[in-house]
């Protein structure tokens with residue numbers, strides 16, 4: 001397998017974490033998105049959407065981090081077979097992509113990679129309420145559950161990736177004790193690897 005990776009990206013980290021936990025070896029191809037390497041004609045042949053991560057499993061090419069998680073986790077304990085639990089995992093994967101990542105991950109990107117400017121301030125302000133709302137939903141769920149769907153699964157992996165560094169996007173977790181406790185639980189899972 002070949003994995004097109006960005007080291008500081010949570011979307012790439014999700015996949016590296018699952019690969020480590022299922023024990024699958026992979027050739028890593030580093031992509032420097034800041035130098036436009038995800039938009040070259042060569043890369044656009046791999047993913048016409050111009051984004052990382054991408055997995056190449058012996059010629060089967062798959063983009064979208066959470067689709068890659070689902071592909072790699074199938075048949076493992078990280079994706080339950082029970083129909084309702086399976087669907088709940090996907091509920092949280094879609095939540096992560098629609099209600100969490102567009103606010104928290106993109107704020108982190110702007111804070112880490114773009115200079116301070118009126119445009120940056122406006123972007124961060126526009127993402128604030130959405131990011132806080134996502135964290136409140138997570139806090140509520142984790143006040144009654146140890147993990148997102150019964151046992152540790154790719155739902156936790158997907159949400160962990162940007163939540164554990166949410167302070168880097170301007171979303172400190174001081175008011176979210178249940179999320180902080182869940183982060184510590186995730187870190188104790190066998191095969192856990194840190195982001196960087």
Ligand SMILES: N[C@@H](CCC(=O)N[C@@H](CS)C(=O)NCC(=O)O)C(=O)O
Nearest residue numbers: 009011033038050051052053064065
């Ligand atoms: N929904 C996609 C988002 C992918 C994404 O936004 N990737 C960013 C890095 S985290 C990227 O490759 N950006 C480069 C670009 O847009 O040119 C996923 O989950 O994989």
